[in-house]
Amino acid sequence: MITLYHGLASTCSKKVRLALFEKGLEFESRLLNLQAFEQHSPEYLAVNPNGVVPTLVHDGRAVVESTLIIEYIDEVWPDPPLQPADPYDRACMRVWTKWSDEHAYKAVYVPTWDRLSRPIAIAFSDEELANRLAPIPTAERRARWRATAREGFTEAEFEAAYDEMHLTFSKMDAVLAEAGGPWLMGEAYTLADIAVVPFVERIIDLKPDILGDGSYGHVADWMARFRERPAFQSAFFFEGKDARVSAIRKQLGID
Numbered sequence: 001m002i003t004l005y006h007g008l009a010s011t012c013s014k015k016v017r018l019a020l021f022e023k024g025l026e027f028e029s030r031l032l033n034l035q036a037f038e039q040h041s042p043e044y045l046a047v048n049p050n051g052v053v054p055t056l057v058h059d060g061r062a063v064v065e066s067t068l069i070i071e072y073i074d075e076v077w078p079d080p081p082l083q084p085a086d087p088y089d090r091a092c093m094r095v096w097t098k099w100s101d102e103h104a105y106k107a108v109y110v111p112t113w114d115r116l117s118r119p120i121a122i123a124f125s126d127e128e129l130a131n132r133l134a135p136i137p138t139a140e141r142r143a144r145w146r147a148t149a150r151e152g153f154t155e156a157e158f159e160a161a162y163d164e165m166h167l168t169f170s171k172m173d174a175v176l177a178e179a180g181g182p183w184l185m186g187e188a189y190t191l192a193d194i195a196v197v198p199f200v201e202r203i204i205d206l207k208p209d210i211l212g213d214g215s216y217g218h219v220a221d222w223m224a225r226f227r228e229r230p231a232f233q234s235a236f237f238f239e240g241k242d243a244r245v246s247a248i249r250k251q252l253g254i255d
C-alpha cells in the first residue's frame with residue numbers, strides 16, 4: 001500500500017508523482033494545502049517531522065526527501081528501470097538529482113514563495129502569524145515564512161534565483177547538445193530527467209521570457225518531449241487540476 005502526502009503545486013511533490021505514474025503505480029493521494037499550513041499540523045508532523053512535502057508511506061513506513069523517494073521507488077519497483085545499470089552512469093545521473101536539490105530548487109524558491117505564499121501570508125495579523133509560525137519545526141522555515149508574511153524578499157534574493165535559473169538552463173542545454181539527447185543521460189530516460197523537470201516547468205511558468213530568444217533551444221525541445229508523456233500529464237495536471245503557479249494564483253483569486 002502506497003500513500004503519498006503531497007502539494008499540488010509543489011515541485012518536489014511533482015517529482016515523486018511523476019516517478020509513480022511512470023511506474024504505473026496506484027497510490028492513495030493525501031493532498032495538503034501548503035498555504036493553509038496543513039504541513040505543520042500535528043498529524044502530518046508525526047509522519048514527517050520536517051513539516052514539508054512530499055512524504056511517501058509504503059506499507060506503513062515513511063520515506064522522506066523527494067530525491068531519496070524516487071530512488072526508493074525505482075529500487076522497490078524496478079520495472080521500467082529509471083536508473084542506469086552501470087555504477088559510473090548512475091553516479092553521473094546523481095549529479096543531476098543532486099543539482100535539482102541544490103541548484104534548481106534555489107532557482108524557484110524565492111519567486112514561488114513571492115507569487116504563491118506571500119499574497120496570502122501578508123494578510124495575517126501579528127497574532128495569527130505568531131500562531132502559524134509556532135509549530136514550524138525548523139528555524140530556517142520559520143524565518144522564511146516570517147519574511148514572506150512581512151518584509152518580502154530582497155532584490156539580491158531574486159537576482160540569485162535568476163542566476164540559478166540561467167545556470168540550470170545553460171548546463172542542461174550544453175549537455176543535451178553534446179550528447180544529442182533526447183534525455184539528459186542520452187538515450188535513456190532516467191531519474192535525472194524526472195528530478196529536474198518540475199523545476200524547468202516552474203522556471204518557464206515564473207519567467208516565460210527565458211526561452212524567448214531561443215538560447216535554450218535544447219531545453220525547449222526536451223520540455224516539449226516531456227509534455228507528450230502521459231505520466232507527465234498525470235503528474236503535472238494531477239486529477240485534472242492545473243498545478244502551475246499561474247493557474248493556482250487564478251484559483252486563489254490573486255490574479
Ligand SMILES: N[C@@H](CCC(=O)N[C@@H](CS)C(=O)NCC(=O)O)C(=O)O
Nearest residue numbers: 010011012034052053054065066067
Ligand atoms: N528537500 C526536500 C524539500 C521539501 C520542500 O521544501 N517542500 C516544500 C514544497 S516543494 C514544502 O513543503 N514547503 C512548505 C513549507 O516550507 O512550509 C525534498 O526534496 O523533499
